[in-house]
Amino acid sequence: MGKQIVSFKGVTKGFDNQTVVDNISLDIYGGEFLTLLGPSGCGKTTMLRMIAGLESCDEGQVIINGVVSNDIPAAERDVNTVFQSYALFPHMTVLQNIAFGLSLKGRPEAEILEKVEEALAMVKLAGFGERRIQRLSGGQQQRVAIARAIVNEPLILLLDEPLSALDHKLRKEMRLELRQLHRKLGITFIFVTHDQEEALTMSDRIVVMNNGKIEQTGEPKEIYEEPANLFVADFIGESNFFDGRVTGTDGHWMDILVEDVAMTVRNRRGFFVNQDIRVLLRPEDMVIQRASDDCDQPHLKGRVEELIYKGNTVDLVIRLNSGKRIATTEFFNEDAEEIFYAQNEAVCISWIQGWEVVLPNE
Amino acid sequence: MALLKRSYLTLVYLFLYIPILVLIVYSFNAAKYATVWKGATLKWYAKLFENEMLMDAMVNSITVAVTSSIVATAIGTLGALAFYRYRFTGRKPLYAMVYTTMMSPDIVMGISLVCLFVILGLKLGFITLLLAHVTFCLPFVIVTVYARISGFDPAVIDAAKDLGAGEFQIFRHIILPMTAPAVAAGWLLSFTLSLDDVIVSFFVTGPEFEILPLKIYSMVRLGVKPEVNALCTLMFIFTLLSVIAAHYLVKEKTK
Numbered sequence: 001m002g003k004q005i006v007s008f009k010g011v012t013k014g015f016d017n018q019t020v021v022d023n024i025s026l027d028i029y030g031g032e033f034l035t036l037l038g039p040s041g042c043g044k045t046t047m048l049r050m051i052a053g054l055e056s057c058d059e060g061q062v063i064i065n066g067v068v069s070n071d072i073p074a075a076e077r078d079v080n081t082v083f084q085s086y087a088l089f090p091h092m093t094v095l096q097n098i099a100f101g102l103s104l105k106g107r108p109e110a111e112i113l114e115k116v117e118e119a120l121a122m123v124k125l126a127g128f129g130e131r132r133i134q135r136l137s138g139g140q141q142q143r144v145a146i147a148r149a150i151v152n153e154p155l156i157l158l159l160d161e162p163l164s165a166l167d168h169k170l171r172k173e174m175r176l177e178l179r180q181l182h183r184k185l186g187i188t189f190i191f192v193t194h195d196q197e198e199a200l201t202m203s204d205r206i207v208v209m210n211n212g213k214i215e216q217t218g219e220p221k222e223i224y225e226e227p228a229n230l231f232v233a234d235f236i237g238e239s240n241f242f243d244g245r246v247t248g249t250d251g252h253w254m255d256i257l258v259e260d261v262a263m264t265v266r267n268r269r270g271f272f273v274n275q276d277i278r279v280l281l282r283p284e285d286m287v288i289q290r291a292s293d294d295c296d297q298p299h300l301k302g303r304v305e306e307l308i309y310k311g312n313t314v315d316l317v318i319r320l321n322s323g324k325r326i327a328t329t330e331f332f333n334e335d336a337e338e339i340f341y342a343q344n345e346a347v348c349i350s351w352i353q354g355w356e357v358v359l360p361n362e
Numbered sequence: 363m364a365l366l367k368r369s370y371l372t373l374v375y376l377f378l379y380i381p382i383l384v385l386i387v388y389s390f391n392a393a394k395y396a397t398v399w400k401g402a403t404l405k406w407y408a409k410l411f412e413n414e415m416l417m418d419a420m421v422n423s424i425t426v427a428v429t430s431s432i433v434a435t436a437i438g439t440l441g442a443l444a445f446y447r448y449r450f451t452g453r454k455p456l457y458a459m460v461y462t463t464m465m466s467p468d469i470v471m472g473i474s475l476v477c478l479f480v481i482l483g484l485k486l487g488f489i490t491l492l493l494a495h496v497t498f499c500l501p502f503v504i505v506t507v508y509a510r511i512s513g514f515d516p517a518v519i520d521a522a523k524d525l526g527a528g529e530f531q532i533f534r535h536i537i538l539p540m541t542a543p544a545v546a547a548g549w550l551l552s553f554t555l556s557l558d559d560v561i562v563s564f565f566v567t568g569p570e571f572e573i574l575p576l577k578i579y580s581m582v583r584l585g586v587k588p589e590v591n592a593l594c595t596l597m598f599i600f601t602l603l604s605v606i607a608a609h610y611l612v613k614e615k616t617k
């Protein structure tokens with residue numbers, strides 16, 4: 001990881017008495033692919049705009065490449081943006097759009113043309129220079145928007161939900177292409193999305209935001225497997241939650257009571273006896289056994305309510321005897337038929353000890 | 363049903379265009395007073411161009427129309443830009459007031475302007491006429507230009523800033539080219555409005571600066587002269603061409 005290229009130091013920003021970014025401190029490192037992830041309206045775009053210089057902050061500092069940049073106008077920052085709506089100039093050709101930044105800087109014509117060609121090739125649009133913007137598909141416009149930004153060779157590329165307007169298949173392709181582009185250019189990408197799958201598959205690091213605050217920062221695996229709080233757990237991936245209570249602990253392990261069943265789980269956060277907890281389990285971490293097979297470990301009991309065949313997995317919806325519904329995912333393995341259950345079949349539900357995430361239930 | 367629809371439209375258009383057609387036809391009529399047809403001639407057009415008073419009035423009219431429309435377009439475009447680019451308190455009511463002046467009766471505007479000019483001690487003539495025409499053209503320009511720029515994606519301006527453009531460069535390379543068709547349309551509209559205004563001009567011009575519509579007005583009080591028919595025909599054709607031009611200007615690039 002390189003040195004810090006962007007640092008937020010206690011940055012606060014509000015619009016009409018409403019705090020949109022609330023005292024955020026964050027370091028972004030040179031060359032990383034960082035994703036700001038969070039629900040709509042949580043302040044992601046505002047964060048990007050403060051880096052771009054399109055929005056000023058009310059308090060705190062935005063430091064870009066070692067320079068406090070609060071008062072540096074957008075035009076003078078070594079940062080370029082791919083806007084959510086693309087924001088291409090409708091009265092210009094593809095070439096004129098991409099050349100705009102360089103010609104403002106007064107670069108010689110020959111150099112501009114060469115760089116534009118290079119950028120067009122980079123986004124796989126070679127030969128499209130003379131097209132009018134209106135005559136491009138959504139995906140092509142998006143590539144032009146990327147080319148128009150990267151042709152200026154910025155230190156940082158900001159991408160505000162650049163894939164949200166594309167159809168599902170194109171979106172998946174573009175994820176890969178953006179990763180490759182990131183590797184080729186070696187610059188910092190700051191990517192905004194509210195799509196958790198996009199964030200998990202593309203990023204080096206994810207910053208999960210909610211209500212103008214950072215909930216958790218970490219690598220995708222960390223965020224997924226060790227969510228710091230209930231918000232993150234709920235927002236990223238599918239989860240089953242069980243409310244419970246600690247009945248005893250030796251510091252490393254603890255006995256808990258969930259759904260009136262005694263279980264033993266890891267105590268990673270110094271939980272104490274009688275504390276209310278919430279156990280979080282991903283559908284793929286659940287272990288399902290037929291009740292007829294004499295389940296051994298401590299387990300919850302339930303019945304299969306729904307079986308959803310998904311090609312590479314079988315998803316079950318199980319109703320516990322307490323009435324609570326949970327979701328599980330079973331992967332096909334050698335003896336495939338083992339994972340097909342009959343409707344209403346009685347099953348035992350447990351999980352691999354240690355894979356659960358236990359959070360305080362506030 | 364289709365037949366009914368077509369005949370209905372035909373009636374509407376006959377209603378609209380018969381008077382103009384009659385005027386055009388009579389401008390070629392050899393008879394002087396009569397409403398009878400006495401064969402085709404171009405002599406009224408020749409007579410029109412020999413009529414020095416009318417020609418002088420025409421030159422005056424065109425001078426006023428050209429200058430007032432240019433001034434109104436410049437001020438109005440900047441006004442529309444201000445409404446678009448800046449968020450200030452009272453922006454909405456101010457914009458509504460633009461419509462108010464557009465809708466207010468000519469007679470009100472004429473009388474209020476003449477009062478103002480008299481109070482200011484301005485001599486009625488070219489200058490007062492010019493000021494008056496700029497005044498009533500201005501709202502039309504603001505509305506035409508604003509309608510177009512308010513349709514722009516505001517992120518386009520952010521994108522220009524992001525790519526290194528300053529205020530002037532944004533204006534020169536983004537806003538101006540994108541609004542140019544509406545600016546041209548606003549100018550044409552002002553030009554034609556100025557050219558055929560009677561009521562406001564009647565109040566604010568002086569005796570030594572005669573303009574065409576007023577001249578025609580005073581001429582027809584003594585009966586319609588055939589050369590006036592010829593003049594009106596020319597003006598109609600000119601208007602028609604302007605409307606077509608404006609249509610294409612506004613349509614271009616909105617696709």
Ligand SMILES: Nc1ncnc2c1ncn2[C@@H]1O[C@H](COP(=O)(O)OP(=O)(O)OP(=O)(O)O)[C@@H](O)[C@H]1O
Nearest residue numbers: 015016020038039040041042043044045046047194
């Ligand atoms: N220019 C502005 N004026 C007033 N309020 C604003 C402005 N820009 C953003 N907001 C408000 O700030 C909050 C956060 O906006 P922001 O655009 O940063 O959200 P976001 O996380 O990007 O959401 P989305 O995923 O919907 O794009 C929203 O409640 C929004 O209404």
Ligand SMILES: [Mg+2]
Nearest residue numbers: 044045046160
């Ligand atoms: Mg946003």
